[in-house]
Amino acid sequence: MLFPDRDLGTPAESTPPLLADLVADLELPTVLSAMAGKDALTYAVCAQVLTATDTTPQIVRYRQAVLADAIAHAGEFAELYTIATEAIADEKKIYRSTLRLRPESTLRRSVEVLKRLLDAVARVRQVTGPLGTAARSDAVRGMCAVLAEQLDDPYLHEAGEQVRELELAHGLLVSAQLDRNDAVSRMRPLLARTSGNWLIGRRPRLRKPTFSYTIADRDQAGMEAFAEFRDRSLTQVSNAADTSATHILGFLTCLQREVAFYLGCVRLQVTLRELQVPTCFPDVCDNDVRELNAVALRDVPLALQSKHAPVPVTVAASRARLVVLTGANRGGKSTTLRAVGVAQLMAQAGMFAAAAQFRFAVCTGIFTHFKREEDTGMEHGKFDEELERMSRITGTVAPGGMLLANESFASTNEQEASDVGFDVLTALVDSGVTVLLVTHLFALAKQLFDNSRPSVFLRAERGAGGERPFQLIEAPPLPTSFGGDVYRTVFGTPLDSSLTGDGPDTERQEPQPVTSRHDHSDTTIPLTNPAKRSR
Template identity: 80%
Template sequence: MRPHLLFPDRDLAAPDDETPPLLADLVADLELPVVLRAMSGDDPLMYAVCAQVLTATDTAPRIVRHRRAVLADAMAHPDEFADLYTIASEAIADEKKIYRSTFMVRPESTLRRSVEVLKRLLDAVARVRRVSDALLRTARSDAVRTMCTVLAEQLDDAYLQEAGEQVRELELAHGLLVSARLDRNDTVSGMRPLLARTSGNWLIGRRPSLRKPTFSYTIAERDQAGMEAFGAFRDRSLTQVADAADTSATHILNFLSCLQREVAFYLGCVRLRDTLHELDVSTCVPDVCDEHEREGETELSASGLCDVPLALQSKQAPVPVTVAAGPARLVVLTGANRGGKSTTLRGIGVAQLMAQAGMFVAADEFRFAVCSGVFTHFKREEDAAMERGKFDEELERMSRIIGAVAPGGMLLANESFASTNEQEASDVGFDVLTALVDSGVSVLLVTHLFTLAQRLFDDSRASVFLRAERGADGQRTYQLIEAPPLPTSFGGDVYRTVFGKPLNTIDTDIGAGVKDQQHGVKDQQQQQDSAATDDHAPSPATQTS
């Protein structure tokens, strides 16, 4: 019995203990911790689950649609989903509080702990069943309705009552009755406790009574060997029951753990949706492109797209953008400095991850194709440890990406190879990027390298070139238009903003300052030469003599 709320036919895999370097780069470059904190709040489990689902690559259009239907139910019934998460979390926390003895190798110790765990878990299961009954009447998704139906059929009131009685019987409050037989060599075999058997799903029922005649044997108070033999006899008789009780407790605990982790993701989505709506950020259900429609090219079209990390950090809705890349293998973003290119690239990356995780997207409309993996290659600061140069680090990181990316993957590159001169960067960038495109990888590139952008523009590969708009007065509209690259990024606008004067005036002032400094140095040098001449000249007294 499994919830199957994230996958229609399997469970969410346990997260890996170590984070791969490329996944760590993706999380850092797209500023995903900002999104994950908004989804999870102070809940570390919810943070870990949302991070795992958001960055996973084991998805497909059918899984996306499966999760979207469940998410619609979660948004319509957030209180019921929150109750399921709370019940499962409390039950798992209670199980961890039950002392696990170091002598758990003994069947009787295993049985005692399993009985105590079952008593608490059965109460949690009954509470889950009551919540699922309410969901069954209103839920619309097949996954939620199937889960609730299975719980109602397998955990009905009669079953829960019988299970409670059987667990109490396993406490052995009235002693233990065991049946056994003697073999020809007088060895005891076939030992089993006489806990009544019923037609139910559990282990026991009403205990049978002893038949006359009966015999008894009393172990002497100080008979250590007899007590050890009796203990071994009792453990042998309880082995089967202890194993079954432990298996039952583990089965219920696994179900509650799966329910807790899968519901955590949807609660995180609901919390993020509410936060974005408070910031007046629009959200929509994205349109997923089927695999047979893709044909090796990326499918990307967004209207009113917002950068979610920027909205969460600034506490206000950013300027929405429209990206009409359509079916293309290479999308190049060029244009003015501070025109919104890097922000748009990050917004596209976050939207792609959210969409293929089965979530909503911060846009008015969004159409996408599921990728086999999303990778980022953003510019980095200098290595503080001074172990390698910046260009060396860029190439090494790109080499790791090339070794991991597969056809159908997506690469988001922001100012790649800009740490060397333009000609070398353009040569390296053109060879690497076109090779990735030819291998079936979709590439979205932000670059200020005009030589590289022009070579890609002149190339025959299917490409889309978007340029950040700039008004005639230098103002940024933060919109992208389909246009070829320009040989300028309008850096003078940034100078004018910082220094408050046109670029040519700055050049004049700097030149005048350099000339004044040169004249000052020359005058100082003449004074020093004059003083040195005076020091070596003969004094008047010497001349007189």
């Protein structure tokens, strides 16, 4: 139910460094914990799907339809997950003999597993029968139709009869051929109730005369020869039974994992609604269109940690590949960056977005380059560490990717940071990568603003008294860093604005929407941003 033509594969054992940075920078564990509750499997599956880069617009729309069914029929999806989970747990409890290589041992375990799995399949059928009628998505209706056709009541009844026959309660009848050199060949077990599904042949009635041979109690050689004969005769049956058990177990495992993702989505949406955070199904662009527009977007990790709805933010980047966020510190720039990144991941995973409207294009990969603390091991400087991480990103990112950069290159002087940043960021944009940058470096921001590439510049504003309204407007960067606010916070008294550049022209004017001269989308939208997270 996650792909129209294949199942969800198993996750990689190790997490690549770039993916680990993405998870940490966007605070995805907060989102994943809300999706999973206390279920480790749901956490792992949601993490795998949320960070995958193998989706397409068609897959996104496919999953959105399934998720709509999961939201409408959450009880049925939860019941399917419970049935599959219990069946898989039961299979693990069945003892695996150390003599598993012997066909008889394999057959006994396979029979016990089949009995429990067939019961689980019958319960799945009871749930999917009504669900197939009520569901609207092609994926759910198709799955229910296949189960109804291939696992109907006559089939389940016959399968149960065959499994009981495999218990060999009435012994084992084998047909064989005696070759010229008295060697036994073409051994074929004959079981009573068969129609060609798992078993090998049909047991005939024995016709007289019949002959029998009894092995003496102390005939060790005879016992060993008989055991070898029995194992040879059961090889086909045990292999068939083991294959059947593995096949059914694989189906239930796939069902469990894929339903787990949709249940995680439902659980997250319920939590967000309780926090009064609205959600919507995003509008995904076709492959040849690159666009990013969000109306009343909320930062999901912030909402989950603060337990209340953050201030919404509206981002209208349209088709511009460069979005630069500047302005007052603690004005909500980093929160906006994280909100966009999380929304992009959720949307291209086929989930909803925490926004009133969200239109996006599927990215070939999402990367983050956030500032880090100083290296306490003194292996290299902070600027070297930033360059090393950026080098890994540029060596991995492909056209159609997205880079979220937060205070990149701020660990060196402004001129050097501006020169390096401008070259790296414009090269990425020219290569077809969408870049969202938060920066306090005025030289870098102005250099990017004066450049002719299509871009959108958003600025975090401040009130006349230094308060933060957590709003962004579309406007060029300012040279001031509002140092007077820091002085006021530390000393409790205002500082002469002539010493800081935070004069009335930059500090008291009402923010007005301004259209960037490099924005080719003709959009002029005031922006509001979630409140800064308390640390």
